[in-house]
Amino acid sequence: MTWRGPTYRTVDGERIDGAWCHVWQRSRWDAEYHLDDLIVFADGAVRCQDRTDLAGLKKLLTSGRISVTRPGAPALPDEPSKWRSRHGEPLTPEGFLSEVADKIEELNGRPTTGQRCWEAIRRYQQEPEERNRVLLRDAYLAVPPHRRIYVLGDMDLQDRPLRILLTDLGEAVDGDGPVVTADMHQESLDYFRRGDEGVAREQERRAVQYADDPSGPGQSAVISHQTVFPQGWPEALGLFVLRNDYPAQIAFAGGTYPSVLHGYWALSAADAADRRLIQEAPSGREAHDLGGRAVQRADWPAIRLAVMAGLLRAKFTQHPELAGVLLSTGDATISYTGFSDSPFWRDAPDSRGRNWMGRLLELVRSELLAELSLGGHRDPGSSTVAWKSTRSQI
16 A cells, blocks of 8 residues: 555644555445545544444454455466565455554554564574574564565565575475575675675765764744834844844945835846835835836846845844844744745745745854854855955945
8 A cells, every 4th residue: 555644634723643544445325436535644644535443444344344455456477486576475364454553553653563574683683592583583573464575675685584584494485486505694784784884884885974963953943024013123133133124224235225125126226227216115015115126137036135135134234133133043044024025035925935035044043153163264254255346246
């Protein structure tokens, strides 16, 4: 079965995670089978039109109300040899019920039958004694039959190394395969050993290559809301200073602007008269409206990210008190929301939102922290050294 998710339901304010797959359900009205969604939840609840549990699902499968294979579909031809077959066991109601039980364990963060099988493999590797081989066989047979060929995650050998290891010496694997010898058992153990060595090498490689990855979860996300203050901006500084329309005079690219929005939209305009008009607008939002109506310079789409980054650097390096507010967000993700800016800049509740403002604020925050940590010095009248070379072109 192919499981999809995530999904969930809420019980007494608590989120219960779930997953779903397709089954065929027989209609009460015409006795015909129709494709339907079967949803399984972490608390063991099962829903397919009606709500039930594992015991109820077993009755539905036994009665034929639910079918896990398409009714009326031609049966698969018999395999000429189980050992040579590249297909797993057929999906049965019993096997599907075991898979649903596994899915419930997975949703709860508990080991599945496949993971317990790997635990048994590790145990047998450490102590290759007969009692551990018996435990391994039990763990392997607990895996839903149609899922056993995937338990090792090997698309070439599938589960053959396990089937060899679990076959007694002198017996044929699967009844029609090779007769097992002690050397074959050792080859299977060597297969798992080589896999462990490969995993260890990859983990070591990733530890080196990903050495700068965060070692743990960061702070909770900070949301920068677009807010209107009819009585004027508050005197006590808060997260609202992260907004681009917050009045903070900045010197940038040879000009002076009352806010980031003034600077951004003035620099976007192709005509010098429009630039001056935007620059002198009474508020950031009015500058935005004027800039949106003006003809943009031809290269604006290619340079606008760099311009915005430069304006933000100027704002927070030229106003240390505002930099303190930005630094107070720590390593939190900054979600820049609102309704006036395009989805390119803000975090919109759909696939269009790219949150570039939030990402640039995080970048500038990191640069400010680096200067404090490394003892660097920045000329407050400039944003970056690289930007100086392009000032005259804007």
